[in-house]
Structure formats: C-alpha cells, structure tokens
Amino acid sequence: xxxxxxxxxxxxxxxxxxxxxxxxxxxxxxxxxxxxxxxxxxxxxxxxxxxxxxxxxxxxxxxxxxxxxxxxxxxxxxxxxxxxxxxxxxxxxxxxxxxxxxxxxxxxxxxxxxxxxxxxxxxxxxxxxxxx
Numbered sequence: 001x002x003x004x005x006x007x008x009x010x011x012x013x014x015x016x017x018x019x020x021x022x023x024x025x026x027x028x029x030x031x032x033x034x035x036x037x038x039x040x041x042x043x044x045x046x047x048x049x050x051x052x053x054x055x056x057x058x059x060x061x062x063x064x065x066x067x068x069x070x071x072x073x074x075x076x077x078x079x080x081x082x083x084x085x086x087x088x089x090x091x092x093x094x095x096x097x098x099x100x101x102x103x104x105x106x107x108x109x110x111x112x113x114x115x116x117x118x119x120x121x122x123x124x125x126x127x128x129x130x131x132x
Contacts, residue, residue, distance in 0.1 A: 001026050001121075002024060002026045002102055002121040003024070003025050003026045004023070004024050004100045004101070004102060004121055004122060005023050005025075005100075005123055005124070006021065006022050006098065006099070006100050006123040006125060007020070007021050007022075007023075008021050009098060009126035009127055009128045010128070010129070011128075011129045011130075011131065012090050012128075012129075012130055012131075013090075013130070013131050013132075014090060014091055014092055014130055014131065015089060015090065016090050017088045017089075017090065018087045018090060018128060019084060019085065019086050020040070020084070020085045020098050020126055020128070021082060021083070021084050021085075022038075022040075022082070022083040022084075022100030023080075023081060023082055024036075024038070024082070024083065024100075024102060025081060035057070035058055035104060035105060035106055036056075036057045036102050036103065036104060036105060037054055037055075037056055037057075037102070037103050037108065037110070037111035037114075038054065038055050038056075038057060038083045038100070038101070038102050039051055039054040039055075039101045039103075039111075039114045040052055040053045040054075040074060040085045040098060040100060040101075041098070041099045041101055041114070041116060041119075042094075042096040042097065042099070042128070043096050043097045043099065044096045045096075048116065049099060049116040050065065050067075051065065051114025051115065051116065052064065052065045052067065052068045053065070053072055053074040054074070054111050054112065054114050055074050055075075055076050055083070055111075056105065056108035056111045057076060057078055058108065059108060060076075061108060061111065061112070062074055063111065067093075068087075068094075071087065071088050071090075072085060072087050072088070073085070073086040073088075090130045091130060092130050092131065092132045093130075094128060094130050095128060095129050095130045096127075096128060097125040097126065097127055097128075098125065098126050098127075098128050099122055099123055099125045100122070101114075101116070101119040101121060101122050102119065102120075102121040103118055103119045103120055
C-alpha cells in the first residue's frame with residue numbers, strides 16, 4: 001500500500017511563495033515508483049478537488065492547470081520518492097487544502113488530465129492560505 005505524506009504549506013501574502021512536499025513510500029519495489037502518475041490537487045471548501053500539477057515519474061512529463069501555469073513548479077526526486085510543488089506569485093484564490101496523489105500508470109496516459117476519481121492513493125492534505 002502506497003503511503004503519501006505532505007508537509008509544508010502554511011500562510012503567505014499575495015505575491016509571496018510557499019512550498020509543499022510529499023514523501024511517497026510503501027512501493028513494493030523501488031522501480032515501481034517509475035510507473036506512477038504523481039499529482040497535486042487542491043480543494044476549496046464546497047468544491048471538488050482540482051488537479052493543478054502532475055508529473056509522470058518515468059518520463060518526467062509535466063502538466064499544469066491554466067490556473068497555476070507560470071507560477072507553480074512541480075518536481076520530483078525519484079531516488080527518494082519526493083514530490084515537491086514550489087508556489088510563487090501566490091494569489092488569494094490559491095488558498096485551499098493541497099493533496100498529494102498517486103496512481104499506477106504503465107504508459108502515463110491520462111496523467112495530463114488529472115481527475116480525482118482516477119487516483120487511489122492520497123495524502124492527508126496540507127493547508128495553504130494566501131491573504132490579500
């Protein structure tokens with residue numbers, strides 16, 4: 001069973017920066033980590049989780065939602081099972097709970113169209129609050 005644990009987040013003013021990290025563990029074999037679509041979702045109260053950034057661990061192929069493109073950067077350290085999200089030029093609408101998620105994918109298909117229903121492994125979430 002894959003375990004995901006987020007850290008980071010917190011509070012910032014508009015225009016500032018924050019970083020959230022996710023440590024993934026529990027893979028049967030280390031090499032299985034190279035067959036995963038890793039994602040960051042965020043959720044605003046009353047809304048569904050929005051997939052904002054993904055990376056396919058095998059190829060490094062990256063997707064960003066339009067709402068964060070140019071401001072957020074997703075990165076990975078496959079050797080340590082770490083997934084990071086650097087968030088710059090933050091806006092109040094970036095506030096929410098940020099979740100790390102993972103799903104097995106032998107080809108990476110669909111990794112650039114993240115849908116929360118496709119992901120079976122989730123972290124507990126970490127709060128990000130951006131004030132104006």
